[in-house]
Amino acid sequence: MRKIGHQKHYYLMLLPGMVWLVMFSIVPMSGIVMAFQNFNPGAGLFKSDWVGLENFKYMFQLNDSKTVIINTLIIAVGKIALNLLVPLVFAILLNELRSLRYKKLVQTVVYLPHFLSWVIMSTIVIGIFGYYGVVNTVIGMFGFDPKLFMADAGIFRQLVIGTDVWKEFGFSAIIYLAALTGINLNLYEAAAIDGANRWQLIRHVTLPALSTTVVLLGVLSLGNVLNAGFDQVYNLYNPLVYSTGDILDTWVYRLGLQNLQYSLATAAGLFKSVISFVLIFISYRLAYRYADYTVF
Amino acid sequence: MKRNMALLLAVVLLGLSLTACTSSNDSSNNLKAPSTPDSNAESPALSGDDLAFSRFPEPVDVHIGMVVDPTDKTLPEGDSVSNNQYTRYLKEKYNINVIVDWTAATGNDFKQKVSLTIASGKLPDGMVVDDRSFMTKAASSGLLYDITDIFQQYQSSQVKDIMASTEGRALENASYEGKMVALPNITVDTDGVHVLWIRKDWLDKLQLPVPKTVSDVEKAAKAFIDNKLGGDKTIGIAGPSKNTFPYSTFLVSSNNMGGFDPIFGAMDAYPGYWLDNGDGSVSYGTTSDNTKKTLALLADWYKKGLIDPEVGTRDNVGDPINANQTGIFFGPWWNGGYGNGDSFKNDPTANWQAYPVYSDDNKWNVHMKTTGSTYTIISKNAKPDVVKAIMIMNNALVRDEATFDLSVAVGWYPLRNVMAAANETEYEYVELLKVLKGETDPEDYNKPNSLYKLMYADAKKVKDVIKPPYDDLNVSNFNTANFGDFQRLYSIMIGDRPFTTIPIDKKVFSVTYNQTPTMETKWANLKKMEDETVMKIILGQASIDSFDKFVKDWKAQGGDEITAEVAELLKK
Numbered sequence: 001m002r003k004i005g006h007q008k009h010y011y012l013m014l015l016p017g018m019v020w021l022v023m024f025s026i027v028p029m030s031g032i033v034m035a036f037q038n039f040n041p042g043a044g045l046f047k048s049d050w051v052g053l054e055n056f057k058y059m060f061q062l063n064d065s066k067t068v069i070i071n072t073l074i075i076a077v078g079k080i081a082l083n084l085l086v087p088l089v090f091a092i093l094l095n096e097l098r099s100l101r102y103k104k105l106v107q108t109v110v111y112l113p114h115f116l117s118w119v120i121m122s123t124i125v126i127g128i129f130g131y132y133g134v135v136n137t138v139i140g141m142f143g144f145d146p147k148l149f150m151a152d153a154g155i156f157r158q159l160v161i162g163t164d165v166w167k168e169f170g171f172s173a174i175i176y177l178a179a180l181t182g183i184n185l186n187l188y189e190a191a192a193i194d195g196a197n198r199w200q201l202i203r204h205v206t207l208p209a210l211s212t213t214v215v216l217l218g219v220l221s222l223g224n225v226l227n228a229g230f231d232q233v234y235n236l237y238n239p240l241v242y243s244t245g246d247i248l249d250t251w252v253y254r255l256g257l258q259n260l261q262y263s264l265a266t267a268a269g270l271f272k273s274v275i276s277f278v279l280i281f282i283s284y285r286l287a288y289r290y291a292d293y294t295v296f
Numbered sequence: 297m298k299r300n301m302a303l304l305l306a307v308v309l310l311g312l313s314l315t316a317c318t319s320s321n322d323s324s325n326n327l328k329a330p331s332t333p334d335s336n337a338e339s340p341a342l343s344g345d346d347l348a349f350s351r352f353p354e355p356v357d358v359h360i361g362m363v364v365d366p367t368d369k370t371l372p373e374g375d376s377v378s379n380n381q382y383t384r385y386l387k388e389k390y391n392i393n394v395i396v397d398w399t400a401a402t403g404n405d406f407k408q409k410v411s412l413t414i415a416s417g418k419l420p421d422g423m424v425v426d427d428r429s430f431m432t433k434a435a436s437s438g439l440l441y442d443i444t445d446i447f448q449q450y451q452s453s454q455v456k457d458i459m460a461s462t463e464g465r466a467l468e469n470a471s472y473e474g475k476m477v478a479l480p481n482i483t484v485d486t487d488g489v490h491v492l493w494i495r496k497d498w499l500d501k502l503q504l505p506v507p508k509t510v511s512d513v514e515k516a517a518k519a520f521i522d523n524k525l526g527g528d529k530t531i532g533i534a535g536p537s538k539n540t541f542p543y544s545t546f547l548v549s550s551n552n553m554g555g556f557d558p559i560f561g562a563m564d565a566y567p568g569y570w571l572d573n574g575d576g577s578v579s580y581g582t583t584s585d586n587t588k589k590t591l592a593l594l595a596d597w598y599k600k601g602l603i604d605p606e607v608g609t610r611d612n613v614g615d616p617i618n619a620n621q622t623g624i625f626f627g628p629w630w631n632g633g634y635g636n637g638d639s640f641k642n643d644p645t646a647n648w649q650a651y652p653v654y655s656d657d658n659k660w661n662v663h664m665k666t667t668g669s670t671y672t673i674i675s676k677n678a679k680p681d682v683v684k685a686i687m688i689m690n691n692a693l694v695r696d697e698a699t700f701d702l703s704v705a706v707g708w709y710p711l712r713n714v715m716a717a718a719n720e721t722e723y724e725y726v727e728l729l730k731v732l733k734g735e736t737d738p739e740d741y742n743k744p745n746s747l748y749k750l751m752y753a754d755a756k757k758v759k760d761v762i763k764p765p766y767d768d769l770n771v772s773n774f775n776t777a778n779f780g781d782f783q784r785l786y787s788i789m790i791g792d793r794p795f796t797t798i799p800i801d802k803k804v805f806s807v808t809y810n811q812t813p814t815m816e817t818k819w820a821n822l823k824k825m826e827d828e829t830v831m832k833i834i835l836g837q838a839s840i841d842s843f844d845k846f847v848k849d850w851k852a853q854g855g856d857e858i859t860a861e862v863a864e865l866l867k868k
Contacts, residue, residue, distance in 0.1 A: 041417040042437035062821055063853075123611065131605045132529060150609040151835055238538035238609050239827035240835065257411045259820040260433045 035267040055267035064251060065268070071157070072247040075228035078161040080221045086169045088214060091176035092206060096198070107177070110170030122235035125163050126150055156241040164232060179213045180206065216291040222283035226272050248272050345745070348452035348691045352391040356685045360710055361413060361423035363406045364399045370705045381701065382709040390692065392685045394710040414439065419675035422686045422711050424481075428469070428547070429811055431671040435472035441674040441683055444476040450687035454694050457747045458482055461717045466667040469809070478671035479690055481714045484721045486629045486795045488550035488665025490557035493632050495623035496770065497647040498525045508654050510562050510593070517602040517624055526621040533597070534616050534625040535607035535834075542594075542830055543567045546806040550665035553627040553635055554613035556594060558653040561661040563590040567830075569663055570807040570862045578807050578863045580855065582826055583847045591833045592840045599836055608831045614638075620646060629721060629795065633787030640776065647771040652794050659801040666809035672713045686711060695745060698753040702780065717747050722796040724751055724788050728758050732766045754785070761785045769793075812861040818854035825850060 030045065035055055037048040059065050090110075097103045113121065128134050129149040136146040149155060187205050196204065230249035237245040248268065256265025287293040342350055364377060371380060378396040386392040397420045400409035410425050414434050425431060434440050451459070459466050462482055470480035492513065498520055499506065507513045517532030524530050536542050536554050543560055544552040545568030560567055565586035571579050581587060597603050604616060616622045618638035627635060632648040639646050652660040672690070674683055694715050697706060706712060717723070730736040738755035746752070761781050763773050769789055776782045811819060829846040832838035851859075 039415075040437045041415050041434070042439045044417055058817070064821060064824070126609065126611065130609075146605070148605060148609060148835070150606075151831075151837070153837070238831075239824070240608055240831045240837065242824060242828050254824075255820060257408050260411060260414070260429055261817065261820070262415050264817075 031266065032270055034263050035270045037263055039263045039266070041262075051263075055263050056271070059264060059267050059271070064246070067243065068246050068248050068251045071244060072226055072228045072249075075157050075160055075233075075247060076225050078157065079164050079229070080218070080224060082161060082165045083168055083172055084214060084218050084221070086165050087172035088176055088210070090169055091173040091180060092202060092210075094173070095177065095180045095206070096202075107170070107173075111174070112170070113167045114171035116167075118229075118231040118235045121163070121167060122232070125159075125236060129159065150236070151238065151240040153241045153244045156237070156245040160229070160233060160236065160245065163236075164229060175217065176210060176213065179210055183209045212291050216287060216293055219283045219287040219291065219293075222286070223276055223280035225279050226276050345452050348450055348455075349390075349688065349695070351389065352681065352685065355387075355391050355393050356681050357393045357395055358422060358682050358685050358689070358710070359395045359397050359420045361409065361420045362396050362399045362710065363402050363424065363426075363707075365705070365707055366401045368705050368707065370703060371708060372704065375704075377708070380708050381704055382706075385696075385700075386689060386692070386710070390685070390688050392689065396710070419673070419677075421678040421682045422672060422674050424670050424672050424711055424713060426670045428669070428671065428809075429816075431470075431478050431673055432472055432811070434673055435475075435477045439676055440472070440477040441676045441678055442475045442477060443479070443674060443683060443687075446680070446683050446687060447476055447479070450684055450691070452691035452695065452745070454745050454747065454749065455691055455715060458694070458715050458717050461719070461747070462667045469667050470671060478673045479686070479713050481668035481670040481672075482716060482718065483550065483665075483668050483714055484716050485664065485718045486721050486792050488544070488628065489662050489795045489800075490544070490552060490555065490561075490626050490628055491650045491791070491794050492558055492653050493625050493627060493648050493650055495520075495525070495646060496649040497645055498623045501525065506649075506651055508651075508658075509656055510559060510653060511656075513559070513624065513653060514597065514602060517597075518600075520623040521601065525623060529621055531604045531616050531622040532602035532624060533604065534613070534622045535604045537610040537613045538608060540613050541568075541827070542834065544663070544665070546570055546666075546809050547811070548669070549663070549806065549809055550669065551628055551630075553631045554617075554625055556590075556626060557663065558626050559594065560587065560590050561663065562653045562655045563593070564655060564659075564661055564802075565590045566663050566804050569804060571804070572807050572866060576863070576866065578859060578866055580850075580859060582830070583850060583855070588840065588843045591830060591843065594834045595836055595840060598834055603834070608835065618642065629791030630787040632791045633783045633785075635787075637779065637783055640771065640782075641779075644776070645771065648790065649770075650791050650794050652798055660798065661802040661804065662800050663804045663806075666806075667718070668714070670713065672711055690715070694749055698750050716749075720748055720750075721788055721792045723748050724754060725792050725796040727751060728754060728785070728789065729766065731755050731758055732762060732764075754788075757781050758785060762789065807862050808865050812858060812865070814854060814858050814861055818858065822850055822854055822858075825853070 033045055034048075036050065036052060037045075038051050038054075039045075040048045094103055094106060097106075126133075130136070131146055131148055135149065140146060149159065183206065187209075188201055191201055191205055226248060228247040228249065230247070230253070233245060233247050234250050234253065237250065249272075252265045252268045252272075255261045255268065284294075362377060371377075375381070377399055378394055383394045386394060398409065400406040407427065410423065410430055413419060413423070414430060414437070417437070417439060419434065419439055425434075431440075459482070466480045466482050467476065470476055470478040492507065494507065494516065496506070499516065502519050502523060502525075504516055504519055505512075507516045513533075520526065521530050521532050534554055535556065536552075540554055541548070541552060543555050543557050544550060549569075563586050565584060566581035567584075567587045567590075569581040571581050571584075573579055594603065598605075598607070604610070604622065610616075614636060617625055617636050620639055620643050625631070629650065632650060636648065639648070652662075654660055672686065674686055678686075689711055690713050693706075693709055693712060700706065700709075727736065727741070731738060736755075738752065738758075741748075741752040741755045743752070757778075761775050761778070762769065762785060763775065765773075771786075774782055774786055825846065829838065829842065833840055833843060
C-alpha cells in the first residue's frame, strides 16, 4: 500500500491510456457476439437470432476465404522479413559512412516517406508504375513494351511488399542506428589492432552486437503475421488483382461495410484476431527465451 | 518539483481524454433527444398544397446525417453545413431547425458512415442513402418509419405528379413489404441511356463521318490515335477506372461514365441485367453469348491499343477526358457538359457531340434504368412532426429549387432529394429549342408548381448562353461566361439530343433492380468473380475461353439459385 501511495503519480499518468483502452478496445469487444448471431441492427446485440458457428462455416465455404488468407500470409510474412533485413543492411551501411553531414541528410530523406499516408503514397506509386510512368519509360529505353503493372496479378504482392519496405525502411533503421551507437568503440579498436579489415569488423563486431535487437524485433513482429496493411492494399488494388491482392482486412471491409453482411464480417475479423492473439502469445514467449525481453 | 510536473502532466492528459469522451457522448445523445415539444397544433383545416407547405407554429428540430462534397467551395465565408442559405430558408419559411449530427465525404466515406450507423441501430431522424440495400437492411431490421400515410397527406401536387410520371415504379422502389419506408429520388430516364461521346472537331479535321456502328467507332478511334490528335499519348477510347465498372448493372443501372454500355447494346448484349427470356424463364445478361462476343471484341480493341492502356487501374474516369487525351468515351447525357467541364476549359474548341451506337442491322438498343438510386430514410424513433417536416423539406426543394441562388451548390440543401419528372430533360430539349427559335416566349413557362420545375429558369437564360444558328449546335454556339449555365444547357441540348430525337429500337429493362434474399449473402462473391473475369478478359490477362468456366462457376456458386428467385419475381 505504501508503495502505491509512493507511486501514485505514475498511476495517474497511466489513467488516460487505460481509459482509452477500455473505451475503444475493451468495450467494443462485446460486438464479437455478432459473429455468432444473425445480427439485426434493430434488435441489437441482445435480441438478434443466435446461429452458433453458421457464419464461420459459411466463411470457410467461400472460395474467397482461402484466397485471402493465403494472400494475407504471403504479403505479411514478406513484409516482416524484408522490413527486418533491409533496414538492418541500410543501417550498417549508413554507419560506415565517414561524412556525418551526408549521413544525416540520407537518414532524413529516406525516413520522410514514413510520414505520408497511403492515400497519398498510392497515387505516387500508381504514377511511378503507371503506363507512362518512370518505370515504363526506363524499360522503354531498352526496347521493351510498356506494361500495366498495377493490373498484373502476378506481381501485385511483390509490389505491395516492395513499396511498403521502401516507405518504412528509413524509419525502421532508426532503432538499429540507436543500437549501433551503443556498441563499445573499444571493441572496434581492439579488432582493428588484431588486423581485422572493415568487412571483418562488421561481421565479427557489429552483427553480433545487433543480434539481440534483430531477434527482438523479429519476434515482436510475429503478431503482425495477419496484418498485411489495409490502407496500403485498399488504395492500390483493383478487381484485376483480387486473386493475389485481396487480404483479410479488405475482404472484411467489403463484406461488412459495403455489402452489409455484418455478422459474416465480424466472424472473419474474429478469426483473424484469434490467430493473431495466439501468435502474439507465442512471440512473447520467444522474446523472453531468446532476447530476455518481457512486457509483463 | 519533478513530481509536481508529472502530476500536472497526468491531470492535463486526463482532462483531455475526458473531454474527448464527453464530446463523443454528446453527439450520440443528440441522436435520441429531439427537443421538440409535442405540438398538437396540427390544424385539420389545411389540406393539399397548403398542408404540404405549412409552417410549424413551434420550431421543429430535424436531426440529419449528411453527405458533403469536400471539394465544394461554394459555401460563403461564415456559413456552415448547418447554417447556410438553405437552412435559413427552412427556418424562416417553415420553422424547421436543421441539426446536422454528422457529415461524411461523398463516396466510400459516406457509405461507410451509413453502414455503421445502420449497424449501430441509432439512425438520425433523416438521412439520404445512396444504395437500396441500405434501405432494405434498415427496413428489415425495423429501424424505419412507415411513411405511407404521412406521405399521402403531405406530398405537394408537384411531388404527386412526379411520382405519377413513373407509373408507380418510384413508390414500389421506396417500399419494403408493402410499406413506404423512404422518399425515393426520381431521376430522368435519360440518366440510364448511355451514348457515344466523340470529338466532332477531330472527326472534321480527319474528314471522317460520324461513326454509326461498332466498326465505325473502331475506325475513328484508330484514326485519332494514328494522327495523334490528343498528343503523343492519344487514347482511342477511355474506359472505367479502378472504382467504376465496364457496364451498368441492375443494382447501379445509370450514370456509368466511362463504361462500354453502348458497345454492349450494339452487340445486343445486356450484361449486369436480369433478362426476361419471354418464356417465363430469366437469365443473367452477363452469362449470355452476346456478352462473350462483346468481351472478345473489347479484348481485341485493347490488344490493338484502341482502349486506354490504363483502363481499370486509373484513379479517376474523367482524367484522360478532361486532359483532352481522348476523343471517345461513353456515358449518359450529362457526361458532356456537366461531366467534363475541364475539357472545355482546357480546350474551348472541344466539340463533344453525342450519338447512339447502332448494331450492324442498324438498331439502337438501350438498357433502361430504375427510377432512382437514392432514398431518404427516416428513423422509426422520429416524432410525427419531424417526419412531416422532412416531407415539407422535400416539397419545398422541388418547388423552389429554381428560385434559389445556385452559386451555393444545391448539395448543401439538407436531405436533398432529387425529384424530376422522368422525361424532364426531353421536355426541356424540345421546349428550349422552341424558345431559341422564337416560337415560344420564356414567360410562357412561368407556371408555379409546374411538373418541370427548372423549365422557366432555363428558358430565361437559354438565349444568353446559346447563339444562333440553332439547327446544328456545336461548342462554338455556346457562351461559357456563366460556366454553370453552359454546362447545364450543353448537357441538355447536346447530350440529350439522341434520346429526345432518335427513336430507340429496343428498350431493355431488368426483371428486378433489387436484391433477392439469396443475393444478400451470395452476391458479393458472384459480383467479385464477374468483375475480375470481365476485366481480365478485356485486358488480355485471361483468354476468352475462361468466360465459359466463369459461367459454370457462377451458376454453381449460387447463380442458379438466384436466377430461380428472380424468375419467381417474374410470375408476380
